[in-house]
Amino acid sequence: MDAAYRATPPCVLVFSGSDPSGGAGMQADIPAITALGCHPLSVPTALTVQDNVSVFAVHALDPELVRHQAQVLIDRFDIAAVKLGIAGSHANAEMIASLIRQLRQRNPAMPVVLDPVLANGKGDQLSRDDAARVIEPLYAMATVITPNLNEARRLCGDVGPERQAALLMQRGCAHVLLKGGHGPQEEDVINRWYGQLFRSEFAEDAIESARWRWTRLPDEFHGSGCTLAAALSACLARGLPMREAIEQAQHYTQHALSTSYAIAAGQRIPNRVAAFEFASAAGA
Secondary structure, eight states: OGGGSOOOOOEEEEEEEEOTTSSSTHHHHHHHHHHTTOEEEEEEEEEEEEOSSOEEEEEEOOHHHHHHHHHHHHHHSOEEEEEEOOOSSHHHHHHHHHHHHHHHHHOTTOOEEEOOOOBOTTOOBOOSSOHHHHTGGGGGGOSEEOOBHHHHHHHHOSOOHHHHHHHHHHTTOSEEEEBOSSSSOOSEEEEEEEEGGGSOTTOSSOOEEEEEEEEOOSSOBSSHHHHHHHHHHHHHHTTOOHHHHHHHHHHHHHHHHHTOBOSSSSSBBOOTTSOOOOOSSOOO
16 A cells, blocks of 8 residues: 555745635645645735736735744645745745744755746736835845846846846845746747856856747736746755756746636636656757
């Protein structure tokens, strides 16, 4: 009987908002992490009122409730990685940062993926506080931050990608993955990775570590950024080095988008439970 059981999968602790439409946030994180061979431990930070087009309201949970949910999990389970979506409030972000510091005492190398979700695809805000200010306590916790073009511009200003990456690293992020799926529409999606080893202490700009080019699909998708960040957290939890983890997370996300489905007019839902095998090569 025991021989039929799966080996214990790595656990990924997720802090993110709940999306009742099932397309983004916690409802995106759980299947993506599961599909890539890990077990999600889910701590909701906010309850949202949204569909696959608009966000109508965001209700941040009390920081003590966020802490209590997470502390029970931290005390019992070995956590291989953390994935951060919306915190809902600045107080929640500070609480999450303190919990990560606690985890890092146990495992200093534990990877943390920060998806700086400032708004949905339509531009609706996803925090009761200023969303850019909310994530300030989390920069120093992040092993890798994954802003899209719009988010990077809002966080760093209208400067080049090398300068944006450098500014984010100055705030404490070890790695930056600039995603090209949102923002000015180009023929292809270009994702750029900047690593901590590729920025001089005195340099104003970061040096690109790698880039990937993907065919831009014709539709819009609900929770594509959540999917990529969650997939990346799972790949890192499984022990993949950063470059390989980024590659595999992108392959998985492209597969989920290319097999997406519609539940109504508006953004399509990525198919996060579609059969997927780890790829051997990058998309570029």
